[in-house]
Amino acid sequence: MMRVSTSQFYQFSTNNMGRLQSDVTKQTEYLSTGKQVLTAKDAPVGNLSLLGFKEELMSIERFNKNITQAESRNNRQEVALSNAQDILLQVKDIVIQANNGSYSEEEFTSLSQQLNSSLDQLLDVGNTKSESGEYIFAGYQTQQRPFSIAPDNSVSYSGDNGQSDLQIAQNIYVPINQAGDDVFMQVDNIVGDFMPTYTDNLTTPVDDIDPEEPDIYVERAVIVDRETYNGAGMTPGFQFDFADDGFGGIDVTVTDANGAGAAVYGPAAYTSGQTIAFNGMEVNIDGNPLPGDQFTLNEQDKVSIYDTLKDAIDWVDAAGTNLSDPKQHQVDYNHIITQLDEAFSHITNQRAEVGTTLKTIDTQRNIALDTEVLVNSSRGKIEDLDFAEAISVFEQQKLSLQAAQQTFSQIQGLSLFNFI
Incomplete structure (x- = not known):
């Protein structure tokens, strides 16, 4: 029979109660946190998966913040572009109203004031x-006001063409701004690669001018062969002059702006609607010019929306005066209306791009929500506590501790004197 010394008994009892107390404390932590894995030793293999799940959840949270910011920025762009569309429709309506020869000078002044107000509104949209x-239309220069207006109603852009992106998923980036240059200053020129400037007829007597006959109108002016055009060594600023051919017809001659006076085309017979082709260029002209009529083509394939509004204001202001060339004024009207339509289409395309971005953001938000649910479910299977089972274990451990404490208390008080 083995003898147990008092010191051994105390040591054994202390160790046993300490272990049981530690088990109870640990089980209490499980119950208080609702987790069954608190340290790596609780589930050495599962803990690696938990670390991966937690990292993924943190990534989803970070991307969700970016999603919220990206959505807010793109919503503001969408609203701004919608307002721009409304303004352009108003401008077109005012210009159409102004194409009324019976309006008084006061009525033209009122329409001009409305157009000036529309220009200010569009300037606010750009800013x-x-x-x-x-500033959402300033490119990378977000702290600098991008659009400013001069006294002559010309608008300049001081931003850049940068576009900032925000990451909303591991491999998905979305734009959160648009360069104002692209949105408001780069509308396709309806004529093509050149902008015409018409000159009033100065040589033909007024009595010889048919008021019902259309004046010159450039329908299309494009560079069809860039290599040939560049190789010709011409200086942009092509002047088209119309002259009597001596046989009742009209000749057209084209010179460039190099000052040498040599023609780059013609003189050649002019026919309304013909295509004039030279040195990689094609120009379609409509109308019936008179001897002495002329116009100039300068390279310009993009047009600012603000310039189109300025042209509209200038046109309405001129409409309220005694026009020197009513026919050409009508040609300018057609050009402005068509360029306004092109500007509206341009803004529509820009708005569509924002809509596509918003759709991407919405789709990614739904994916993130689904992924978060899936990851939390997988994490829960490893980490979450089965409370019913945990409470049962806790009660058993507590009873074991209480029993050990009571046993120790009773045995440590025993003495031979108790039996004498």
């Missing part, structure tokens, strides 16, 4: 700010 006070 729209985000919720954090940054």
